[in-house]
Amino acid sequence: MIETDDRIPVTVLTGFLGSGKTTLLNRLLARPALRDTAVIINEFGEVGLDHHLLEQSAEDMVLLSNGCICCTIRGDLVEAFDRLDRRLAGQAAPLRRVVIETTGLADPAPILHTLMSEPAVACRYRLDHVATTVDACNGVDTLDRQEEAVKQVAVADLLVLTKTDLVSAGQAEALLRRLREINPGADAVRAGKDDGDWLAAPRGRPPDVRRWLRAEAHEAHDDARGHPAHDHDHGHTHDHDRTRHGDRIRSYVVTRDEPVSWAGVQRWLAMLSTLRGPDLLRVKGIVNVIEHPGRPVVIHGVQHVFHPHSFLPAWPDDDRRTRIVFITRDVERDLVDDTLRIFEHRQA
Amino acid sequence: MRPDAARAAALLRLWNDVALQHVSMGGACACGMGGVTLRLQDFERDILDYLRDDAGRLGEAEAHALLACHAPAGHEGGMVAVLAALADPAGGAPAAGAAWLLGRLDRTLSSFARLHGGARSGALP
Numbered sequence: 293m294i295e296t297d298d299r300i301p302v303t304v305l306t307g308f309l310g311s312g313k314t315t316l317l318n319r320l321l322a323r324p325a326l327r328d329t330a331v332i333i334n335e336f337g338e339v340g341l342d343h344h345l346l347e348q349s350a351e352d353m354v355l356l357s358n359g360c361i362c363c364t365i366r367g368d369l370v371e372a373f374d375r376l377d378r379r380l381a382g383q384a385a386p387l388r389r390v391v392i393e394t395t396g397l398a399d400p401a402p403i404l405h406t407l408m409s410e411p412a413v414a415c416r417y418r419l420d421h422v423a424t425t426v427d428a429c430n431g432v433d434t435l436d437r438q439e440e441a442v443k444q445v446a447v448a449d450l451l452v453l454t455k456t457d458l459v460s461a462g463q464a465e466a467l468l469r470r471l472r473e474i475n476p477g478a479d480a481v482r483a484g485k486d487d488g489d490w491l492a493a494p495r496g497r498p499p500d501v502r503r504w505l506r507a508e509a510h511e512a513h514d515d516a517r518g519h520p521a522h523d524h525d526h527g528h529t530h531d532h533d534r535t536r537h538g539d540r541i542r543s544y545v546v547t548r549d550e551p552v553s554w555a556g557v558q559r560w561l562a563m564l565s566t567l568r569g570p571d572l573l574r575v576k577g578i579v580n581v582i583e584h585p586g587r588p589v590v591i592h593g594v595q596h597v598f599h600p601h602s603f604l605p606a607w608p609d610d611d612r613r614t615r616i617v618f619i620t621r622d623v624e625r626d627l628v629d630d631t632l633r634i635f636e637h638r639q640a
Numbered sequence: 641m642r643p644d645a646a647r648a649a650a651l652l653r654l655w656n657d658v659a660l661q662h663v664s665m666g667g668a669c670a671c672g673m674g675g676v677t678l679r680l681q682d683f684e685r686d687i688l689d690y691l692r693d694d695a696g697r698l699g700e701a702e703a704h705a706l707l708a709c710h711a712p713a714g715h716e717g718g719m720v721a722v723l724a725a726l727a728d729p730a731g732g733a734p735a736a737g738a739a740w741l742l743g744r745l746d747r748t749l750s751s752f753a754r755l756h757g758g759a760r761s762g763a764l765p
Contacts, residue, residue, distance in 0.1 A: 626751065
């Protein structure tokens with residue numbers, strides 16, 4: 293149970309090949325406010341970055357003996373954090389943030405798993421957010437052709453549009469619409485002179501749950517698709533939480549007005565993550581539980597790996613509903629909603 | 641065969657098809673899910689408890705009585721007995737209670753089956 297969190301925040305910076313990750317990072321690190329930021333570059337080879345706290349890691353995946361690809365733990369990343377800790381030991385200047393720049397082809401999930409579940413890392417560092425760069429020139433085409441690119445957008449908390457000066461306003465808007473269909477909860481900014489604010493902005497302790505969850509963005513998107521995000525019972529299978537262009541990615545928020553059984557929700561999440569773990573790209577939520585009135589539970593999962601849940605000391609605002617945001621691959625809302633119904637009143 | 645009986649028979653086949661299939665996360669997994677093996681049958685009691693609670697809450701006395709008879713609270717199993725009773729043309733299950741129960745079961749078992757298998761459908765087209 294974590295009420296305050298003093299661990300060092302980590303930003304995962306991802307984005308497809310040529311989308312401008314390194315250019316963005318170079319610009320951000322020139323800011324005085326980001327001086328105490330360490331950078332882990334997730335590839336070998338020449339690095340186009342000049343920074344005093346730089347670590348490299350190779351694509352050294354440790355595939356566990358069970359062959360479960362989504363359980364791949366980034367051994368290289370664990371070692372990079374270890375080297376970073378040793379370099380910083382005894383230094384007076386505090387480390388305020390770490391940025392991991394991934395390779396363009398990287399599936400971000402194993403990196404997030406490492407941050408969430410590797411004890412040697414998770415005890416010192418916490419995932420703060422995932423930022424994904426999207427090339428405005430080629431973004432739509434890349435999303436059409438590369439499932440990994442769609443996945444990078446799906447797991448993002450922040451989308452940074454690069455090269456927007458090379459496209460018309462209409463093209464940029466079309467790309468934004470496409471991105472919002474995949475992930476309506478992510479903030480979207482254009483790369484530019486102010487684009488470091490999101491990285492440098494101080495975050496509360498505990499982190500700002502409302503900002504992190506962005507459930508209202510998903511609810512607004514649900515409404516726009518003609519699917520209000522409240523309980524309903526129309527008894528048919530539907531597909532309007534699906535994005536266009538044949539994407540298999542779906543995003544929606546499941547809500548409950550009344551408190552639910554925490555024992556039931558835990559069993560439900562275990563069931564979902566076991567049956568469809570690889571397809572749960574991101575699950576994050578705030579849950580009003582019967583067992584702990586006034587103390588909402590924060591849940592966060594990537595595929596079948598869930599952070600240890602945490603109880604907040606109080607609700608962040610007047611909205612006391614359970615709100616769970618799902619970004620999935622081919623897992624429809626009605627399946628999630630119907631199965632939660634089975635467990636939500638379960639007695640411990 | 642009555643339409644309700646045919647629908648119940650289709651749901652019984654669906655349950656028998658998927659209830660015992662295992663989903664395994666494998667062992668030695670550092671994410672903490674290692675060694676977890678699940679079957680839909682593991683959730684049989686959750687489903688029946690939910691149906692009993694829902695029938696009681698909504699005043700569906702016939703459905704509640706059917707469940708109490710074939711899947712009494714606190715006992716393991718019962719799904720096959722409930723569906724077999726509903727599928728039996730000579731079983732004499734009250735029509736309104738059977739219809740309510742079949743509607744709930746169809747939606748619930750179809751959702752579980754689709755989660756389990758990705759594209760399994762329920763008793764209804």
